[in-house]
Amino acid sequence: MTNDFTTAITVAATPEEAFDAITDVAGWWGRITGSTTAVGDEFVYVVPGLHYSGFRVTEFTRPHRT
Numbered sequence: 155m156t157n158d159f160t161t162a163i164t165v166a167a168t169p170e171e172a173f174d175a176i177t178d179v180a181g182w183w184g185r186i187t188g189s190t191t192a193v194g195d196e197f198v199y200v201v202p203g204l205h206y207s208g209f210r211v212t213e214f215t216r217p218h219r220t
Contacts, residue, residue, distance in 0.1 A: 169217030177214070 165172055175181070179190045179197065188197030195211040 173217050 167175070177190060179199075180186050183199050186197045186199050189195040190197050190211060191214070193211055193214050197209050197211075199205075199207045199209075
């Protein structure tokens with residue numbers, strides 16, 4: 155058994171629009187505590203009495219083409 159998970163989705167959005175939506179953690183999870191905008195930032199999502207999740211941003215690279 156592995157702990158890895160990979161998935162892909164296709165959306166009708168520019169890379170910049172998708173990046174902005176994905177990195178707007180509070181926009182899709184509601185109330186979070188902490189910051190989500192730079193490498194090293196930490197944030198927490200809690201459903202009182204049910205669930206606790208703590209996260210650290212390890213990569214934050216805006217879309218670019220080479």
